[in-house]
Amino acid sequence: MTYRPFRPFDTKVKEGLQVTVRDVVPDDGDLIELGFDRLSKRSRFFRFMASKSRLSDAEIDLFSALNTVDHAAVGALCMGDDKPQPVGIARYVRTSAESHSAEISVTVVDAFHNRGIGTLLLGVLAKMACANGISEFLALVDSENAAMRHLLLELGGTEETPDELEVSIHVPIYQDPTNYPDNKVGAYVRRAYSYAKLSDR
Numbered sequence: 001m002t003y004r005p006f007r008p009f010d011t012k013v014k015e016g017l018q019v020t021v022r023d024v025v026p027d028d029g030d031l032i033e034l035g036f037d038r039l040s041k042r043s044r045f046f047r048f049m050a051s052k053s054r055l056s057d058a059e060i061d062l063f064s065a066l067n068t069v070d071h072a073a074v075g076a077l078c079m080g081d082d083k084p085q086p087v088g089i090a091r092y093v094r095t096s097a098e099s100h101s102a103e104i105s106v107t108v109v110d111a112f113h114n115r116g117i118g119t120l121l122l123g124v125l126a127k128m129a130c131a132n133g134i135s136e137f138l139a140l141v142d143s144e145n146a147a148m149r150h151l152l153l154e155l156g157g158t159e160e161t162p163d164e165l166e167v168s169i170h171v172p173i174y175q176d177p178t179n180y181p182d183n184k185v186g187a188y189v190r191r192a193y194s195y196a197k198l199s200d201r
């Protein structure tokens with residue numbers, strides 16, 4: 001199976017912010033590092049489930065690796081100071097060869113929280129993942145991470161260990177976006193599907 005990318009697109013999120021959404025590419029190491037530097041301690045903890053002050057070179061290489069059917073990432077950027085600025089990133093990693101399940105992470109720079117960017121990236125990631133043979137997302141979420149739990153539960157997720165410090169959430173994902181729940185998060189994800197057009201092979 002060959003990886004199916006999507007065409008980059010521009011859209012406006014809450015408060016009129018214009019963002020460009022595109023595949024992450026190997027040249028994005030500096031943007032990934034800058035995005036990490038702009039995360040609060042709490043967001044870093046929620047993303048990595050540990051205190052973290054910097055990304056290692058190996059992590060930067062991994063996080064900016066060329067997308068494949070097994071590991072792919074999508075990023076959101078906005079323009080600032082005449083240069084693209086990192087806004088958010090979402091990735092899936094297939095749990096094992098041949099599996100239809102992938103572990104995901106979504107990270108939005110704190111200054112851009114609550115504008116619909118996390119939901120937008122999650123929706124684009126779901127469309128990409130489905131096109132690449134994934135049918136379920138799995139997220140390990142800190143029990144205090146109310147925003148991420150909210151997003152995934154509203155999208156139809158099921159919590160496996162709701163009372164533990166790390167909550168395991170399974171979310172079915174669909175090629176047909178009408179299968180997502182009839183709520184606000186489902187509607188945002190349907191909109192993300194309509195923006196992210198898959199490229200021809």
Ligand SMILES: CC(C)(COP(=O)(O)OP(=O)(O)OC[C@H]1O[C@@H](n2cnc3c(N)ncnc32)[C@H](O)[C@@H]1OP(=O)(O)O)[C@@H](O)C(=O)NCCC(=O)NCCS
Binds near residue numbers: 113119
């Ligand atoms: C989780 C995260 C990606 C969400 O990104 P975001 O761009 O702020 O998300 P959105 O704006 O699309 O949606 C946030 C939703 O969560 C809700 N929310 C925010 N804080 C909340 C809270 N404390 N309790 C419940 N819901 C909350 C918002 O109301 C919004 O829902 P709504 O649109 O129905 O109002 C972002 O908070 C983040 O990057 N956190 C740090 C890294 C992280 O935790 N990653 C997840 C690791 S698996």
